[in-house]
Every structure is written in C-alpha cells, then in structure tokens.
Amino acid sequence: MRRVLHGILLAAATTAWPAAAQSLYDPAHFQALTSDVRPRRPGDLITVMVIETASATSSANTSLGRDANVDLGAQALAGRSYSAGLKSSNQTDGRGTTQREGRVLAQITVTIRSITERGDMVIAGEQVLDINNERQRIALEGRVRPEDVSDTNVVQSTRVADARISYSGIGDLSDKQRPAWWQRFLTTFGL
DSSP states (O other): OHHHHHHHHHHHHHHHSOOOOOOSOOTTSOOOTTSOOOOOSTTOEEEEEEEEEEEEEEEEEEEEEEEEEEEEEEEOTTSOEEEEEEEEEEEEEEEEEEEEEEEEEEEEEEEEEEEOTTSOEEEEEEEEEEETTEEEEEEEEEEEOGGGSOTTSEEEGGGOEEEEEEEEEEEHHHHHHSOOHHHHHHHHTTO
C-alpha cells in the first residue's frame, strides 16, 4: 500500500505542477566573461581626454609702385613757347601678419547617445565648472569607433570623428577682457 500511495503522489506531483525553468541568459545584455568591460549601449559613459593644440600663421606682403609723366609743349607764331606738364607718382606698401594659437587640455565624461548602423557610438556631453564668479563650460559631441576606446574606458579627442568641442567662460574675468561698449561702437564705424 505504501508503494501505491507513493506512486500516486509522484504521479500527482508531475502532472499537477509542471516544472518551470528560466534561463539566466539574456541575449539583449549578454557580454562574454572573457571580454573587457567597454561601453556598448546608449546611456553608457565614456571618458574623453581632450588634448587639442592648434596654431596658424598667415602673412602677406604687398608692394606696388606706379609713375606716370605727361608733357605737353606748344610754340606760338610770335616766338613764344608754352609748355605744361603733369606728373603722377603712386606708391603702396602693405604688410600684414596674423598668428593664432589655441590649446585645450581637459577630461570630460560623456554619454553614448546612440549607435550607428556601422557600430560607431554617437557621444555628447558637457561639463560646467563654477569658480570665483567664473563659469567655465566645455561641451563635446562626435562619433567614436568602439576599437578606439581603451580598456580603461578612455578615448583621445583626436580619435573622435565629426568632433565639435566648445570651451567658453563667462564671469568677471571674461567681462574685463571684453572691450567697452563705446569702443565696440567706434570699431563698428572703423574709428
């Protein structure tokens, strides 16, 4: 009887409560255990080392010279002679040099906004820093290839395609460097 009861309970357990199993594997978020931890999805963060140095020099020299002489002479019947002359001289000498240098060193962590069809990561972000009534803002956006991201999750700004980097500041120091309103007004009229 004991065997029969045990068999009935076993049969009831297998038919009444089917086994439910869930897999731990999620294909949407799978990353192999042997892979490094690099950002790959929108919302992940990447640190960008901004190291930009630019310099440009332009110079022009112009020298122009022109001389023109016109002489006119006439003799009258009574022995008188008349003469007139016109002389023109024009000299132009122009020189100009333009030199510009810029350097930005910064470190900013940005967000992956989207992934392109080719697998590139579209990134964007900004950093704002307030110090002594001065606000400095650096903003960066562009496109990064996954293979350019180091194993420490850092990419150089020289590896960012279509990079748009802006660095600006407002505050007391910036206001002092800006010409006064009356100087800007006179400059508008070339004075």
